[in-house]
Amino acid sequence: MVHFIAEEMAAVACLSAKVNMEAVGEILGRFLVIYSLTQSFFDNFGSLSSHSAIMGNPRIKAHGKKELTSFGSGVKHMDDPKGTFAQLSELHCGKLHVDPENFKLLGNMILIVLAIHFSKEFIPQMQAAWEKLTTGVANALAPRKYHR
Amino acid sequence: MSLTKAERTMVVSIWGKISMQADAVGTEALQRLFCSYPQTKTYFPHFDLHEGSPQLRAHGSKVAAAVGDAVKSIDNVAGALAKLSELHAYILRVDPVNFKFLSHCLLVTLASHLPADFTADAHAAWDKFLSIVSSVLTEKYR
Numbered sequence: 001m002v003h004f005i006a007e008e009m010a011a012v013a014c015l016s017a018k019v020n021m022e023a024v025g026e027i028l029g030r031f032l033v034i035y036s037l038t039q040s041f042f043d044n045f046g047s048l049s050s051h052s053a054i055m056g057n058p059r060i061k062a063h064g065k066k067e068l069t070s071f072g073s074g075v076k077h078m079d080d081p082k083g084t085f086a087q088l089s090e091l092h093c094g095k096l097h098v099d100p101e102n103f104k105l106l107g108n109m110i111l112i113v114l115a116i117h118f119s120k121e122f123i124p125q126m127q128a129a130w131e132k133l134t135t136g137v138a139n140a141l142a143p144r145k146y147h148r
Numbered sequence: 149m150s151l152t153k154a155e156r157t158m159v160v161s162i163w164g165k166i167s168m169q170a171d172a173v174g175t176e177a178l179q180r181l182f183c184s185y186p187q188t189k190t191y192f193p194h195f196d197l198h199e200g201s202p203q204l205r206a207h208g209s210k211v212a213a214a215v216g217d218a219v220k221s222i223d224n225v226a227g228a229l230a231k232l233s234e235l236h237a238y239i240l241r242v243d244p245v246n247f248k249f250l251s252h253c254l255l256v257t258l259a260s261h262l263p264a265d266f267t268a269d270a271h272a273a274w275d276k277f278l279s280i281v282s283s284v285l286t287e288k289y290r
Contacts, residue, residue, distance in 0.1 A: 026268070033268045034275050055268055108252055112271065115259035122260050124176070124183040127253075131184040 002136040004078055008129035015118060015126065016075050021065055024113050028064030029055040031109045038102060071110070074137045081140035093143040100142035107134030149280060151273065156222050158273035163219045166261055170216055173257050175208025180253035188246055215254070218281050229284045237288035244289065247282035254278060 004012075032039050032054050039048045045060055047053040054060060070088065077084045092098045111130055115122045151159065166173050182189050182197050195203045214232055221228035236242050255274060259266045 030268045030271060034272045051269055051272070111252075112255055112259045112266075115256045116263045116266055119260050119263050122256070124180045127180055127256055128183040 002079055002081060002132065004129070004132065007125070008132060009078060011126045011129035012075055012078065012133055015114065015121075015130070016072065018118075019068075019114075020117065021068060024068055024110075024117065025061045025064040026055065027106070027109050027113045028067060029057070029060050030113065031106055032060065034109070035102070035105055041096065041098065067106075068110075071137060074133065074140075078133060078136070081136040085137060085140040089141045089143065092141055100138070103138035103141045104135070107131075107138050110134055149276065149283070151222065151276060151280070154269075155273040155276060158270050159222060159277045160219055162258065162262065162265060162270050162274060163216065165265060166258065167216070169261070170212040171205070171209040173208075173254075173261060174210070174212030174215070175205050177250065177254045177257045178204060178208050178211060180256055181250050184253065185246075185249045188249060191240070191242060191246075211250075215281070218277075218284075222277075225280055226284050226287070229281065233285050233288050236285045244282070244286045247285060251275075251278035251282055 032042065032048065033051050039054075042048065042060065042063075045063070046057050048057065048060075074081050074084055092103075093100065111127060111134065114130060115127070118126075163170075179199060189197055192207075195201070195207070197204055214229065217228045218225045226233075255271065255278070258274060259271070
């Protein structure tokens with residue numbers, strides 16, 4: 001269980017309502033550019049040969065949107081990320097063998113893209129609420145044995 | 149780890165765009181750090197850390213000045229930050245994990261101030277640059 005105070009829930013709800021899914025589809029592209037080792041998980045997604053190829057790759061964009069949509073269900077059930085992401089945890093850790101550290105790094109990427117899109121509106125308190133959410137999701141995706 | 153010529157140009161260019169508000173950027177990065185990672189406040193028991201506090205602003209300016217020095221001497225960050233490296237290792241003894249938190253908050257601050265300029269390439273260059281700064285500040289720990 002993750003406990004959010006009312007102000008934190010309001011901060012998350014306020015921005016989620018305004019998020020442009022097309023624009024934030026770039027999150028996965030940025031993640032692959034900055035943490036290039038993770039590109040190996042997307043070997044069959046087409047060209048990842050350069051930063052612009054990655055950012056323009058339609059399959060990466062589509063997968064980024066899929067990830068954000070899924071993350072959105074975490075926003076709807078902020079207090080129970082473990083339950084919400086149980087199946088995705090099994091997929092990412094049990095089948096794909098993704099190092100759980102990557103979930104935290106992807107969370108950082110979400111925050112930076114939110115900062116770009118919401119600029120001055122993304123005040124420190126807003127960031128803190130979203131950090132709590134992305135950390136909760138990252139922990140929920142980690143293998144069961146790491147769960148507290 | 150070292151920056152390519154293109155990455156160095158990118159880092160210098162981005163800093164140039166916010167250099168007039170560098171103090172505010174440093175202060176905001178610290179505010180974000182204390183908001184998102186409240187455990188980092190333990191290193192500042194003697195400070196008033198409320199928004200707008202003169203101590204917070206003064207320390208934000210120091211952080212910005214250090215980043216600025218590293219940008220100016222981007223070919224020799226270790227030389228530029230040698231004294232700060234000793235300060236953090238021998239006197240302050242800041243747990244290295246906190247440099248990752250502050251770097252992340254600096255990136256968020258830059259992104260929110262320069263939304264159009266903080267492209268994936270600029271982001272990648274700054275992420276690498278701040279990793280270099282962090283490793284210089286922790287290299288004397290052991």
